[in-house]
Amino acid sequence: MADKMITNAREMTNTEYLYGHRACAGCGGSLALRLAMKVLGPRTFVALPANCMSAVSFLYPQISFTTNAMITPFPATGAVLSGIEAGARALGFEDYNVVGFAGDGGTADIGIQALSGAIDRGDRVIYLCYDNEAYMNTGIQKSGLTPFGSKTTTSPAGENLPGATGRKKDMFEIVAAHGIEYAATASIGYPEDYLKKVSRAAQCSTTSYIHVLSPCSTGWGFPVEHTVELGKDAVDCGLWYLAEYENEEFTLNRKPKEFKPIEDYLKKQARFKHLKEKEIDFIKYNRDRKWEKIVKKWNL
Amino acid sequence: MPGKRIFVSGDEAVAEAVRLTKPNVISAYPITPQTVAVERISDFVEDGSLKAEYIHVESEHSAMSAALGAAAVGARAFTATSSQGLLYMAEVLPYVSGARFPIVMMNANRTLATPWALLSDHRDSLSQLDSGWIQVYCESAQETLDMVIQAYRIAEDQAVMAPMMVNLDGFILTHTYEMVDLPGQKEVDEFLPAYDTGNKMDLEDPRAVCYAAMNEYMEFHMKQEFDMRNAPSVIAGVDKAFGEKFGRYYSGMVEQYRCDDADVVLVALGSVCGTTRAVVDAMREEGQKVGLVKLRFMRPFPREEIMEIAGRVKAMGVLDKDISVGYEGIVFTNINSSVCDLSTPPPRINFIGGLGGRNISKEDIRHMFNQLFAIAKGEKQEKIQFINVGCDYNG
Numbered sequence: 001m002a003d004k005m006i007t008n009a010r011e012m013t014n015t016e017y018l019y020g021h022r023a024c025a026g027c028g029g030s031l032a033l034r035l036a037m038k039v040l041g042p043r044t045f046v047a048l049p050a051n052c053m054s055a056v057s058f059l060y061p062q063i064s065f066t067t068n069a070m071i072t073p074f075p076a077t078g079a080v081l082s083g084i085e086a087g088a089r090a091l092g093f094e095d096y097n098v099v100g101f102a103g104d105g106g107t108a109d110i111g112i113q114a115l116s117g118a119i120d121r122g123d124r125v126i127y128l129c130y131d132n133e134a135y136m137n138t139g140i141q142k143s144g145l146t147p148f149g150s151k152t153t154t155s156p157a158g159e160n161l162p163g164a165t166g167r168k169k170d171m172f173e174i175v176a177a178h179g180i181e182y183a184a185t186a187s188i189g190y191p192e193d194y195l196k197k198v199s200r201a202a203q204c205s206t207t208s209y210i211h212v213l214s215p216c217s218t219g220w221g222f223p224v225e226h227t228v229e230l231g232k233d234a235v236d237c238g239l240w241y242l243a244e245y246e247n248e249e250f251t252l253n254r255k256p257k258e259f260k261p262i263e264d265y266l267k268k269q270a271r272f273k274h275l276k277e278k279e280i281d282f283i284k285y286n287r288d289r290k291w292e293k294i295v296k297k298w299n300l
Numbered sequence: 301m302p303g304k305r306i307f308v309s310g311d312e313a314v315a316e317a318v319r320l321t322k323p324n325v326i327s328a329y330p331i332t333p334q335t336v337a338v339e340r341i342s343d344f345v346e347d348g349s350l351k352a353e354y355i356h357v358e359s360e361h362s363a364m365s366a367a368l369g370a371a372a373v374g375a376r377a378f379t380a381t382s383s384q385g386l387l388y389m390a391e392v393l394p395y396v397s398g399a400r401f402p403i404v405m406m407n408a409n410r411t412l413a414t415p416w417a418l419l420s421d422h423r424d425s426l427s428q429l430d431s432g433w434i435q436v437y438c439e440s441a442q443e444t445l446d447m448v449i450q451a452y453r454i455a456e457d458q459a460v461m462a463p464m465m466v467n468l469d470g471f472i473l474t475h476t477y478e479m480v481d482l483p484g485q486k487e488v489d490e491f492l493p494a495y496d497t498g499n500k501m502d503l504e505d506p507r508a509v510c511y512a513a514m515n516e517y518m519e520f521h522m523k524q525e526f527d528m529r530n531a532p533s534v535i536a537g538v539d540k541a542f543g544e545k546f547g548r549y550y551s552g553m554v555e556q557y558r559c560d561d562a563d564v565v566l567v568a569l570g571s572v573c574g575t576t577r578a579v580v581d582a583m584r585e586e587g588q589k590v591g592l593v594k595l596r597f598m599r600p601f602p603r604e605e606i607m608e609i610a611g612r613v614k615a616m617g618v619l620d621k622d623i624s625v626g627y628e629g630i631v632f633t634n635i636n637s638s639v640c641d642l643s644t645p646p647p648r649i650n651f652i653g654g655l656g657g658r659n660i661s662k663e664d665i666r667h668m669f670n671q672l673f674a675i676a677k678g679e680k681q682e683k684i685q686f687i688n689v690g691c692d693y694n695g
C-alpha cells in the first residue's frame with residue numbers, strides 16, 4: 001500500500017518500474033502505466049490482459065516490469081486480480097499492491113463481466129483502465145469506448161457512415177453503480193491529478209478503479225509529441241472530464257470556465273478529420289447534455 | 301482427526317477430499333451436477349474446518365482465471381466445473397498448464413448442448429485432451445475422493461508440474477451415495493506435504509509469470525511435453541505410496557480386470573467400469589474369457605500398456621461415451637494410434653453409447669463382448685456400433 005499521497009513530480013521516485021518496452025513513440029498508455037507504477041512501487045503484483053502494454057513489455061526474456069507481473073486471459077483481468085489477492089491473503093503476505101492494467105476493450109467489452117465480479121467481491125485490488133478508445137494492439141478496431149465519429153479499421157468513415165456510431169460507454173458511472181469504494185477518471189494530460197488518484201486508490205481497503213484517458217498517436221493519428229497536449233485538450237473541450245466517486249458521491253475535480261472549441265481537439269486527429277458540421281454539432285450536443293447532468297448532480 | 305467410514309455422494313466425497321488437502325484458494329461457480337461439491341466446500345470454509353479463501357466468481361472463465369492468479373503467487377488452488385462450464389473456461393486451461401501451475405479441478409462429466417441435456421457422458425472433458433491437463437476418470441466416490449488427494453501430489457511433483465482434472469460421471473457418481481473410507485487428516489498431511497514452489501511471483505524476488513514468448517515458444521512446450529512424460533511413473537509411485545498409507549491401490553494408468561488370459565477385452569472409462577466388472581464376472585462364470593481394461597488416465601495416455609494388452613488379445617472393444625462427429629469415438633482414436641503400432645493388431649470395434657446419459661445396461665455390455673467374440677472369429681463387423689439406440693441405422 002502507498003503510505004503517502006503523491007501529488008506532483010517532486011514527490012515522485014526517480015526509480016523506474018516499467019522501462020525498455022517496445023511501445024510506439026508518443027504512447028499515452030505506457031506513460032499512464034509508468035506513472036502509476038512509480039506511485040505503487042516495488043511491492044506490486046501487476047496483471048495485464050492482452051493489450052498493447054502486455055505486447056510491448058512481456059516478451060521473454062526481455063520483461064519490462066521490474067516488479068512481479070503476469071499476463072492474464074483477455075476477459076479475465078478482474079478475476080486474476082481477485083485470485084492474486086486471495087492467494088496473497090491466504091499466504092499471509094503483507095504490504096503489497098495488486099493492480100490490473102487493461103485497455104478500453106479489455107475493460108468495457110470483453111472484461112466487463114470479470115471487472116464487475118471483482119468489484120462485487122470487494123477484493124483489495126486496483127483496476128486501472130487505460131483508455132485509448134479502440135483496440136490499438138490488434139490494429140485500431142472499434143471498441144465499446146470508441147467515441148461517436150471516430151474512424152477505425154472496423155468503423156470506416158464513408159458515404160454512409162460517419163465512423164463509429166455508438167456512444168462511448170460510461171465506464172466510470174457503470175463502476176460507480178456497484179457502490180465501489182473509490183473510482184476516478186483521469187487523463188495523462190493532467191498528470192498530477194492522475195498521480196493523486198492512483199495514490200488514493202492504493203490506500204483503499206477494498207476495490208478501486210481508475211479510468212485514465214491515454215491518447216494514442218498511432219491510432220488517433222497525431223504527431224507523437226502531441227500526446228500530452230491531446231490528453232489536456234480532451235478535458236479542456238469537455239469531451240472528457242476529471243472526476244471521483246467516493247462515499248457514494250460524485251465529485252467533479254475540474255470545471256473549465258468555458259470549453260475550448262471542440263473542433264480544435266477533433267481536427268488535430270486523423271480519426272476525426274472526415275467529420276462534417278452536423279456530426280460535430282451532434283458531438284457537441286451530447287457533450288452539453290452530459291455536462292448538464294454533471295453540473296446538476298455532482299459535487300464541485 | 302482419524303479416518304472413518306462415511307455415507308456420502310460423489311460430490312460430497314470431493315468436498316471431503318478438498319478439505320483434507322487444504323487448498324489456500326477455492327474459486328467456484330455453480331453448474332449442475334457439480335454444485336453440491338462447492339456447496340459443501342463453502343460450508344467447510346464457513347465453519348472453519350477448511351482455512352481457505354473462497355472466491356465467488358461470476359463465471360467458469362473467471363473460476364479458472366482466479367485459480368490462475370492464486371497459483372501465480374504460490375497458493376494451492378482448487379476449482380470445480382462440468383460440461384458447458386468446462387468449455388466456457390477452456391481458454392484458460394492452456395494458460396494454466398503452459399504456466400506450469402498444478403491446479404486441481406473436479407469435473408462432473410456431463411454432456412454438451414444442443415440438444416440441451418443434464419446427464420452424463422464424456423464429451424466435455426474429452427474435448428479438452430489437448431489442453432495440457434492430466435485427466436483421470438473415476439469409477440466410484442471412493443476413487444474420486446482418493447484421486448483428489450493424489451492429484452495434488454501428482455500435479456505438484458517437480459518432475460511433472462501440470463494441472464490435473466479429476467473426472468467423475470455426473471449424477472451416476474455425483475448424486476449417488478456410497479460408504480467411503482475417509483482418511484484421517486494427520487495421515488493426509490503426511491502423504492501430501494504443503495505446496496512449495498519456485499514457480500511463482502515473489503515479493504522478495506520479483507519476476508514475471510505467464511509471459512509471452514516468440515522465439516522460445518516451441519522449447520517451452522517441448523519442456524512441457526517432456527515433463528508430462530514423467531507423469532506415468534509419478535502416478536505409479538503416488539499410487540503405491542497411497543496404497544501403503546491408506547490400503548487402496550488403483551493400478552496407476554490402467555487397471556486390467558481379469559485380462560490375464562482374456563480373449564476379448566473392453567476398454568472403458570469411469571462409472572460404467574462398475575457395470576462392466578459385473579458382466580465380466582458373470583461371463584467368466586460361464587467360461588467366456590472376457591476382461592475389462594479400465595482406462596484411468598486419458599492424458600498422459602498409457603500407450604505401452606494399451607499396446608501390451610492389445611498384443612495378446614483376439615479382439616479389443618472401445619466403449620466411448622462421446623463421439624467426434626464426422627469420425628469416431630475420441631477414446632477409440634487414441635487407442636487406435638497406439639494399437640496400430642503393433643505388427644499384427646487385433647480387430648477392434650468402437651462402441652458408441654451413453655450419449656446424453658443413455659443407459660448402458662449389463663445386457664448392452666454382454667452384447668458388446670459377443671460382438672467382439674464374433675469379430676475375433678473372423679466375422680465381419682461394423683467398425684463403429686451404436687449401443688442401445690431407439691432407431692435403426694446401418695451399423
